[in-house]
Amino acid sequence: MHLLSFGDQGYGDELFYGALLTMSLAVVGYLTSLICGVLIAVATLRPFGVRWTLWRLYASCFMSVPALLVIFLIYFGGAEMVSAALRLMGVSVRVQVTPFAAGAVGLGVVYSAYLAEGVRAAILNVPRGQFEAAQALQLSRLQMWSLVIAPQATRLALPGLVNLWIVVLKDTALISLVGLKDIIAQAKMAAGVTKEPFLFYIAAALFFVFMNGLTLHVSGWLDRHVARGMQAARS
Template sequence: MGFVQQLGIGALMTIKVAVCAYLLAMALGTTFALATLRPNLLVKAIWLPYASIFTGVPSLLVGFLFYYGGSQTLSGLFSLIGMNVSVEVTPFMAAVAALGMVYGAYLADLIRSAIRNVPLGQFEAARALLVPRPMIWLRIILPQVLRLALPGMTNMWIVVLKDTALISLIGLKEIMAYAKLASGVTKEPFVYYLLASAFFLGMTWLTYFVARRADNWANQGFRSNTVNRRAHAF
């Protein structure tokens, strides 16, 4: 029971890392999605290297780079502005930064595609009614973007949650690290890895349950043009 209790502690750490990393990815993805709708030279100079690097390098390798080289990199950046600051990068910080930076690039493409799929008539009608620009985005565009991007955002959350298992290799004490520890001590790896699998399956089921409710809420007032008919085999 002591090892099962440790698995519970690791599960809470897994959820904490996944939530923080996903929020960081959403912030980066939304920022880059809006900035790259009409990109200028400065935006391209930032976005293209960022997207190329973090979509081309595995998240585990990014975690290693942040954990083992993050302290020196941050200290070097502070020294450029005349500040002698020593920053310690913890496994939690490296895990959140790695997953957030990697999946922020994917979410940027997802959110930008959803924005471009909003009919242009929505923008034109809002401008014709003299709706302020901030209100156009908050009350008209973003709710429609949420409806279009929600399935992809749900899948991305599940991927981030599952990728937390890789981050245990940089020393983060999450559920997979405790499962490995318990398996080595008790010589019963099947039991503890099965419990870890049950946790991820439960989180996935809970995600789909919440996503279904959120999808119903986002589709309120939306009438699809698709006619529901019985499929015929040719």
Template sequence: MLGLLSWGDTGYGDELFFGAGVTIKVAVLGYMIALSLGTAIALVTLNPRGWRWRCWRVYASLFMGVPALLVAFLLYYGGSEIITSLFGALGMRVNIDVTPTAAGVTALGLVYSAYLAELIRSTIRSLPQGQFEASAMLLIPRRKMWTQIVFPQTIRLALPGLTNMWIVVLKDTALISLVGIKEVIAQAKMAAGNTKEPFLFYCAVSLFFLAFSLVTVWMIGRLDRRKGYGKVAVKSVPAPALLHRES
């Protein structure tokens, strides 16, 4: 039975290995999009009022209330028409096909950007007010303040939540496989159907996800101990309004 997991024509080990690579690629790309977009949203919605905040509430309500799988279906089956219509409104004619991978990665990025934006925004607002006031009094440039003072502390405090969200994104790639991505569960399903050994292949896939999650937790734990992340005690005081003025 274990010979079915071997490489070559007699086993399905190479198919599972290829599927694992696709799973990791989709998860990494989706998470990077979610983190980049979530950080940008967090920075422009620090002030809980104004048109930016209202747009954010609509965005959050939309993507926090809709499963990532449904978003992937909408993008896969209607993404081409949406892109064509948008470019058509600008007087441009384009013909773009949305691949299953593109639909899955984009869906993960859009859905989890809402959760990461809320996490990062709340973390920034929990930093001590005195740090912002001292930076303003010392005339520290805003870019240097954010890159050398605010963001390092934000990463330390948000690291557990960021790690948990990464594991959730990794596991959600299993659902995204329904749009046609040949990730590890799709490969396991194909192998199980051909060999009539579903228990073997699904156990192998379970071990893959478990091992990858354990490696992630282990690496973050080492980073915690080496850099002292998570040991910074801060008061839950909102940042001053002068740093959150509407542009």
């Protein structure tokens, strides 16, 4: 087990920093998908019009394509696409897409489509009377969404949001294929040097098991927190 120790004699440092990089990528990718997904959900509540058509096209594309392929397209072709768009605006800049950026954007773009569906369904499942009650109380649109609709929609969408976080966390392993030195890449490197693949791959697996357990613990607390108002109303 000395191979997992920290310092010059082991690979603990590499695995630790790989784990930090994996978590950073998962958080940025998830937040990207969350922000984009919520905006899309709110913008497409009515199933007709130009926004709905564009949304269905977006969802059809990114729900049909593997996340790894999207990451490859962004990493190998994203710089050219951004540079071309900037040239059309009269700006000549050389753009470089890092593995981290490609991974975060790729995960965010793909999973925002799934997240938008979940959030949209949660909003539509909020009883219509809640909207009418907010209007009767003459609440502003911001107050209605932030104080009335969002808390109830969050409670309904929470299981899906937690599941999607777990999926995004696991899919960070894909980014090692474009050169990111995450925990999977570090475990692979250490296994190749030491000829001890079982040890390092088990260590990487335990990291994901631990994060999954921590996620379930936090999600249980969140579920109890967002359900407090409902419990008070029933009592």
